[in-house]
Amino acid sequence: MEQEKILSIENLVIKFKLRGQTLTAIRDISLDLYKGESLAIVGESGSGKSVLVKSIMGLLDKNGYIDSGQIIFDGHDLSKFKTEADWLKVRGKKIAMVTQDPMTSLNPLKTIGKQIEESVILHQGLKGKDAYEKTLQLLRDVGIHEVERRYGQYPHEFSGGMRQRIVIAIAVACNPQILICDEPTTALDVTIQAQILQLLTNLQEKYLLTTIYITHDLGVVAKVADRIAVMYAGDIIEVGQTNEVFFNAKHPYTWALISSLPQLGIKGQELYSIKGTPPNLFKEIKGDAFAPRNQYALKIDFVERPPFFKVSDTHYARTWLLDPKAPQVSPPEVLLAFFKGEGQ
Amino acid sequence: MIKYIAKRLGQSILTLFIIVTIVFSLLRLMPDEGYLGAAAEKMSLEQQEVYLTNLGLRDPLLIQLKNFYIGLFQGDLGKSVTYRTDVPVLDIIQDKMMYSIVFGLGAVALSLLVGVPLGIFMAQFKGRWLDRLGTGYIVFVVAVPAMVYFLMIQMYISDWFNLPMLFDEYNPKSFILPLFCLALGPIASYAMWMRRYMVDELNKDYIKLARAKGVTERTIMFSHVMRNAFIPMAQYLPATILFTITGSIYIESLFSIPGMGGLLVDAIQRQDNNVVQGLVLVFSSLGIIGLILGDILMAIVDPRIKLGKGDSVR
Numbered sequence: 001m002e003q004e005k006i007l008s009i010e011n012l013v014i015k016f017k018l019r020g021q022t023l024t025a026i027r028d029i030s031l032d033l034y035k036g037e038s039l040a041i042v043g044e045s046g047s048g049k050s051v052l053v054k055s056i057m058g059l060l061d062k063n064g065y066i067d068s069g070q071i072i073f074d075g076h077d078l079s080k081f082k083t084e085a086d087w088l089k090v091r092g093k094k095i096a097m098v099t100q101d102p103m104t105s106l107n108p109l110k111t112i113g114k115q116i117e118e119s120v121i122l123h124q125g126l127k128g129k130d131a132y133e134k135t136l137q138l139l140r141d142v143g144i145h146e147v148e149r150r151y152g153q154y155p156h157e158f159s160g161g162m163r164q165r166i167v168i169a170i171a172v173a174c175n176p177q178i179l180i181c182d183e184p185t186t187a188l189d190v191t192i193q194a195q196i197l198q199l200l201t202n203l204q205e206k207y208l209l210t211t212i213y214i215t216h217d218l219g220v221v222a223k224v225a226d227r228i229a230v231m232y233a234g235d236i237i238e239v240g241q242t243n244e245v246f247f248n249a250k251h252p253y254t255w256a257l258i259s260s261l262p263q264l265g266i267k268g269q270e271l272y273s274i275k276g277t278p279p280n281l282f283k284e285i286k287g288d289a290f291a292p293r294n295q296y297a298l299k300i301d302f303v304e305r306p307p308f309f310k311v312s313d314t315h316y317a318r319t320w321l322l323d324p325k326a327p328q329v330s331p332p333e334v335l336l337a338f339f340k341g342e343g344q
Numbered sequence: 345m346i347k348y349i350a351k352r353l354g355q356s357i358l359t360l361f362i363i364v365t366i367v368f369s370l371l372r373l374m375p376d377e378g379y380l381g382a383a384a385e386k387m388s389l390e391q392q393e394v395y396l397t398n399l400g401l402r403d404p405l406l407i408q409l410k411n412f413y414i415g416l417f418q419g420d421l422g423k424s425v426t427y428r429t430d431v432p433v434l435d436i437i438q439d440k441m442m443y444s445i446v447f448g449l450g451a452v453a454l455s456l457l458v459g460v461p462l463g464i465f466m467a468q469f470k471g472r473w474l475d476r477l478g479t480g481y482i483v484f485v486v487a488v489p490a491m492v493y494f495l496m497i498q499m500y501i502s503d504w505f506n507l508p509m510l511f512d513e514y515n516p517k518s519f520i521l522p523l524f525c526l527a528l529g530p531i532a533s534y535a536m537w538m539r540r541y542m543v544d545e546l547n548k549d550y551i552k553l554a555r556a557k558g559v560t561e562r563t564i565m566f567s568h569v570m571r572n573a574f575i576p577m578a579q580y581l582p583a584t585i586l587f588t589i590t591g592s593i594y595i596e597s598l599f600s601i602p603g604m605g606g607l608l609v610d611a612i613q614r615q616d617n618n619v620v621q622g623l624v625l626v627f628s629s630l631g632i633i634g635l636i637l638g639d640i641l642m643a644i645v646d647p648r649i650k651l652g653k654g655d656s657v658r
Contacts, residue, residue, distance in 0.1 A: 057556060059555055059556060084560065091556065092556065092557040092558020092559070093558055096557065097556040099552060099556065100549075104548060104549035104550065105552070105553045108550070108647075109571060109572050110568075119558075122557070122559065123557075154647045154648065156647075156648045174557055174558065
């Protein structure tokens with residue numbers, strides 16, 4: 001199945017200046033996004049997932065900058081965008097974002113109707129009554145009842161799940177091509193999470209959106225993603241179809257990540273956790289960033305950064321273990337059982 | 345809302361009643377000279393006794409209190425004893441208050457007009473030269489004793505711009521310097537708070553979402569941040585405005601403005617109990633009214649505050 005690329009990140013390097021030091025947050029990432037798919041970017045806190053998507057929207061903090069590489073979208077290289085006017089052509093209009101914490105993401109002093117309408121007016125060219133009608137329509141779309149009454153209410157009159165629906169409505173109101181969901185369910189109750197994910201999936205179909213999910217919750221990934229990119233210390237170390245990454249993972253970090261799923265724990269035993277801490281990004285990283293924490297690390301892992309080894313047409317992993325010369329290593333027992341049990 | 349206001353009003357009247365009663369009782373504990381004035385020296389002890397009895401000061405305390413409140417409701421605060429003998433206290437206060445109101449309101453208007461925009465710009469250009477300049481100004485005004493720069497202003501600026509050094513009711517130019525001096529402090533505090541609340545708001549998540557939906561920085565500033573930053577200030581605004589009525593002791597004496605500023609001190613020094621009592625009543629009423637108005641204003645501008653139980657959603 002040949003798919004159309006909608007966004008293409010090539011050799012992106014993002015650095016931050018912090019108290020006179022330079023931190024490399026994104027280390028030479030390349031990633032393609034295909035039209036209509038939903039891609040999940042997973043990784044632990046500080047792995048650079050948020051920085052990556054912020055750079056797509058030009059929302060990096062002031063001390064962050066794109067050092068090299070390009071972000072090709074819609075015929076433009078976003079990494080060259082400097083002025084606000086440049087970004088406003090893309091931000092909101094073509095790429096919209098659902099933010100993390102619905103409790104604080106809405107302006108407490110504006111009615112939710114006005115906040116959605118702001119998007120509608122900005123990006124859909126509607127005014128007055130039309131904009132109002134469209135706003136009501138969007139409220140209905142995200143599953144809010146009694147929309148006329150709700151239109152005039154303030155954020156504090158809504159529950160967390162409802163507010164996240166409104167944040168989603170704001171994003172969809174922009175009529176974007178790409179919707180970025182930055183941990184859309186992290187701040188929500190488990191019971192609400194499933195509803196919000198279902199809503200996002202429905203909207204994706206209805207509005208033909210391409211979505212990027214950023215999350216560290218593998219449960220979310222399994223529910224919504226077509227493809228997964230696993231990030232560690234500012235690099236993508238494995239990327240592939242959801243099934244491939246879940247049930248045929250190749251990178252030891254991905255193994256570790258899946259092993260730490262509570263569902264795989266055995267009763268009475270301690271849950272698996274990855275030993276050690278992620279590397280210091282202020283220092284230059286040599287070889288595979290995960291090597292110091294990796295029980296399967298080879299000598300070369302400490303010397304040279306592994307290239308992407310092809311596992312299948314859609315599945316690539318950055319680990320020397322896939323090199324023909326590498327010793328045969330099989331994933332941990334727990335994982336093998338998991339791969340077999342649910343892989344089919 | 346109405347229920348809430350009524351409740352707050354009731355509480356305030358009770359507070360006012362308690363304050364006035366306490367002040368009344370305290371003044372009755374003071375030596376009797378406070379009611380005799382200059383006449384004391386000419387009177388024998390018996391005469392003084394008769395005089396005080398005639399004033400009702402030898403009645404039981406509760407009766408005195410009752411009489412005092414009856415007078416109060418008739419708009420009678422008693423007569424000045426020593427300050428301006430036999431002039432009703434209310435008249436004295438009214439005369440002086442007019443000057444302080446004019447200067448006070450002028451200064452508040454000036455400091456709002458200058459201070460709030462200054463704070464906004466400081467927040468917008470945080471860390472740049474305008475912000476530093478403003479911070480420098482604020483630190484100067486707060487840290488340097490006011491009399492130092494008031495005196496400088498009176499001596500030098502009046503000279504440079506050829507402005508009168510002292511207040512003269514019939515010369516509009518003489519209003520400029522006192523107003524300027526009065527506004528310096530409030531400008532600094534409005535700018536400081538406005539900047540601080542703006543910076544607070546700018547770091548909030550909803551600003552990130554507004555940016556992400558493609559709103560321009562300008563619109564974010566004006567339509568999202570400014571109003572939200574003004575809310576915490578709204579609460580104190582009525583109180584600051586009302587309190588300008590009480591005048592500034594230093595500036596009024598510096599420019600010889602016949603305002604309220606020094607009245608309380610004068611009245612206490614001259615042991616004019618009736619004037620002190622009247623002034624305390626005025627000051628505490630102003631304070632309490634300021635607080636209520638602040639609460640009400642806050643409730644009007646901030647939809648999250650639903651005053652009074654029962655009418656909140658959920």
